[in-house]
Amino acid sequence: xxxxxxxxxxxxxxxxxxxxxxxxxxxxxxMPRISEATRARVLGVSERLGYRPSRFASNLxxxxxxxxxxxxxxxxxxxxxxxxxxxxxxxxxxxxxQMTIASHENEPELELxxxxxxxxxxxxxxxSEPDETxxxxxxxxxxxxxxxxxxxxESLHSIDLDFISAFRKLIPELESRGSRRFALLESQPLGTExxxxxxxxxxxxxxxxxxAEAVVVCEAPPQSVDAGELGFxxxxxxxxxxxxxxxxxxxxAMGALxxxxxxxIDVPGQVRLVGVxxxxxxxxxxxxxxxLAILGTEFTEQIADVTERALSGAEVPFEHRSVVPSVIxxxxx
Amino acid sequence: xxxxxxxxxxxxxxxxxxxxxxxxxxxxxxMPRISEATRARVLGVSERLGYRPSRFASNLxxxxxxxxxxxxxxxxxxxxxxxxxxxxxxxxxxxxxQMTIASHENEPELELxxxxxxxxxxxxxxxSEPDETxxxxxxxxxxxxxxxxxxxxESLHSIDLDFISAFRKLIPELESRGSRRFALLESQPLGTExxxxxxxxxxxxxxxxxxAEAVVVCEAPPQSVDAGELGFxxxxxxxxxxxxxxxxxxxxAMGALxxxxxxxIDVPGQVRLVGVxxxxxxxxxxxxxxxLAILGTEFTEQIADVTERALSGAEVPFEHRSVVPSVIxxxxx
DNA sequence: CTGAAAGCGCTAACAA
DNA sequence: TTGTTAGCGCTTTCAG
Numbered sequence: 001x002x003x004x005x006x007x008x009x010x011x012x013x014x015x016x017x018x019x020x021x022x023x024x025x026x027x028x029x030x031m032p033r034i035s036e037a038t039r040a041r042v043l044g045v046s047e048r049l050g051y052r053p054s055r056f057a058s059n060l061x062x063x064x065x066x067x068x069x070x071x072x073x074x075x076x077x078x079x080x081x082x083x084x085x086x087x088x089x090x091x092x093x094x095x096x097x098q099m100t101i102a103s104h105e106n107e108p109e110l111e112l113x114x115x116x117x118x119x120x121x122x123x124x125x126x127x128s129e130p131d132e133t134x135x136x137x138x139x140x141x142x143x144x145x146x147x148x149x150x151x152x153x154e155s156l157h158s159i160d161l162d163f164i165s166a167f168r169k170l171i172p173e174l175e176s177r178g179s180r181r182f183a184l185l186e187s188q189p190l191g192t193e194x195x196x197x198x199x200x201x202x203x204x205x206x207x208x209x210x211x212a213e214a215v216v217v218c219e220a221p222p223q224s225v226d227a228g229e230l231g232f233x234x235x236x237x238x239x240x241x242x243x244x245x246x247x248x249x250x251x252x253a254m255g256a257l258x259x260x261x262x263x264x265i266d267v268p269g270q271v272r273l274v275g276v277x278x279x280x281x282x283x284x285x286x287x288x289x290x291x292l293a294i295l296g297t298e299f300t301e302q303i304a305d306v307t308e309r310a311l312s313g314a315e316v317p318f319e320h321r322s323v324v325p326s327v328i329x330x331x332x333x
Numbered sequence: 334x335x336x337x338x339x340x341x342x343x344x345x346x347x348x349x350x351x352x353x354x355x356x357x358x359x360x361x362x363x364m365p366r367i368s369e370a371t372r373a374r375v376l377g378v379s380e381r382l383g384y385r386p387s388r389f390a391s392n393l394x395x396x397x398x399x400x401x402x403x404x405x406x407x408x409x410x411x412x413x414x415x416x417x418x419x420x421x422x423x424x425x426x427x428x429x430x431q432m433t434i435a436s437h438e439n440e441p442e443l444e445l446x447x448x449x450x451x452x453x454x455x456x457x458x459x460x461s462e463p464d465e466t467x468x469x470x471x472x473x474x475x476x477x478x479x480x481x482x483x484x485x486x487e488s489l490h491s492i493d494l495d496f497i498s499a500f501r502k503l504i505p506e507l508e509s510r511g512s513r514r515f516a517l518l519e520s521q522p523l524g525t526e527x528x529x530x531x532x533x534x535x536x537x538x539x540x541x542x543x544x545a546e547a548v549v550v551c552e553a554p555p556q557s558v559d560a561g562e563l564g565f566x567x568x569x570x571x572x573x574x575x576x577x578x579x580x581x582x583x584x585x586a587m588g589a590l591x592x593x594x595x596x597x598i599d600v601p602g603q604v605r606l607v608g609v610x611x612x613x614x615x616x617x618x619x620x621x622x623x624x625l626a627i628l629g630t631e632f633t634e635q636i637a638d639v640t641e642r643a644l645s646g647a648e649v650p651f652e653h654r655s656v657v658p659s660v661i662x663x664x665x666x
Numbered sequence: 667c668t669g670a671a672a673g674c675g676c677t678a679a680c681a682a
Numbered sequence: 683t684t685g686t687t688a689g690c691g692c693t694t695t696c697a698g
Contacts, residue, residue, distance in 0.1 A: 076422060
């Protein structure tokens with residue numbers, strides 16, 4: 001019967017307080033040219049009526065240039081993503097952008113993109129939808145910056161990681177420190193059909209044929225550390241002469257470390273261990289983890305830079321950058 | 334001289350494509366009642382002109398009910414905050430809200446609040462500004478939900494943690510498992526004047542007078558783990574008969590664990606160790622960490638619930654809830 | 667299938 | 683100190 005839940009607007013407050021809409025604006029936004037008395041009265045009415053400003057209306061009216069980007073990842077419970085989020089937030093803040101976060105754990109990706117498109121000025125993140133056209137359509141004019149391992153796209157901006165180059169540098173460096181028999185602790189998303197990761201491919205390219213066959217695949221999330229522990233045990237059983245283990249991620253490497261302790265294997269004395277990601281967490285294990293770092297490299301800046309272009313609506317073609325992970329030498333290798 | 338960087342609007346596209354603005358909208362939003370030919374042409378023009386939709390205008394026009402909340406913390410590099418963020422994101426998504434994140438590491442808090450106020454419908458988080466009036470003014474009508482340890486406010490919503498009750502339950506449970514001499518590894522934000530935390534106060538209330546004096550303060554961030562290691566060593570030197578250590582946070586507890594290993598102290602055999610926070614990280618240390626958990630309790634749901642009320646613009650008075658942390662028993666105690 | 671009109675809720679300029 | 687007048691850029695009717 002009564003108020004069909006109509007929104008309370010400054011109009012209502014103006015009427016109730018017996019002033020003009022303008023005066024309400026002045027009171028709400030702490031602007032000058034209004035007496036303390038009226039301000040207080042208006043604020044009182046506004047609170048009594050439960051007024052909630054419409055950020056859409058006010059931003060439109062003030063032709064605000066505020067930008068907000070969405071950052072999409074698999075899960076913010078994964079330290080790699082949460083550290084990357086923190087890094088990107090810094091880059092975004094430095095540019096005056098707001099950043100909203102979203103994960104596609106509980107929602108179909110295209111639906112998520114659609115919702116975000118209505119709320120942000122650019123969407124950046126790890127998307128898995130293979131159909132670019134659908135992606136672009138879902139984004140309704142909002143630019144997308146894709147973070148991927150293998151870029152096949154022409155109609156989107158993207159940044160990828162060049163693991164081929166990274167491994168081509170890493171392996172010889174390890175060899176110069178005495179490594180001879182490598183092995184890889186590969187990871188596979190839980191409950192999916194196995195598909196070799198680009199990390200594995202890069203690894204196989206960089207090592208001798210015998211090492212190339214020393215690969216154990218662990219089913220990773222949600223508890224990658226446990227998976228790493230299991231995987232390391234299997235690996236040492238099957239390839240006992242391994243002297244250097246490269247783990248798919250730092251989390252897996254942490255599990256391997258734990259397993260090594262249990263087996264009484266000294267790291268790096270008997271087996272050298274290298275993770276991937278560059279988690280800051282890796283600095284507090286003992287021994288501290290050597291890692292092929294993505295975090296803390298130029299990755300973040302490249303993302304921010306491409307996003308900046310995307311936001312500007314430049315008529316330039318789609319950007320496509322590549323960054324090479326670089327080793328952080330700590331104690332484990 | 335030329336275009337003073339005027340924004341590209343649907344008007345421009347309409348003109349350029351020789352259609353009405355309406356038709357542009359239909360093309361951009363993948364709506365029906367438009368021929369494929371026109372849609373393609375319009376989309377082409379839009380891309381060529383580098384058109385970027387104004388989310389403010391479109392949301393205003395469609396009287397969208399989309400809500401976005403801001404979540405403010407000290408730093409997303411702290412696992413406690415990043416796990417809490419993941420939890421709250423789930424709660425927010427479940428309610429159909431977007432969530433933007435912000436930290437007041439690099440910006441005066443009031444300025445940050447002001448910026449956020451223009452972009453979101455509610456602000457929730459750990460704020461440190463002591464002057465509530467200033468806070469409310471900066472928020473310009475946007476509701477604030479404060480996460481605090483001691484609530485002194487009447488003009489804001491808030492949720493606090495009841496450590497007094499938590500410790501009053503924890504200590505007897507530990508005693509029933511044989512604990513006699515407690516000690517606290519307290520934490521102090523780096524470079525600040527020391528001010529006893531509510532956790533310390535709660536601890537002192539719950540233990541015997543002798544244990545109440547066994548307190549070591551460590552300067553915490555950014556490397557709380559290291560601080561915990563240092564602190565534990567000092568603590569065992571000064572209070573060697575301690576049989577149970579309670580750490581200010583799980584991170585500090587992890588440092589203590591490391592120190593214990595180095596000193597050859599068995600945990601929990603010789604010394605029991607309890608952290609605070611309930612980090613999922615605590616499950617992968619060895620021994621796994623017993624913790625007075627905040628994460629994974631009703632805390633998140635309470636925050637979301639209060640935020641929901643705040644968003645609704647209810648005329649009800651300010652909510653003020655309290656949640657009691659609860660112990661997760663793992664291996665370290 | 668396409669267009670014209672009428673706002674969405676707010677604020678920037680100006681007047682009073 | 684206050685009010686009036688125009689929009690901000692887009693989408694929703696409703697006609698054509």
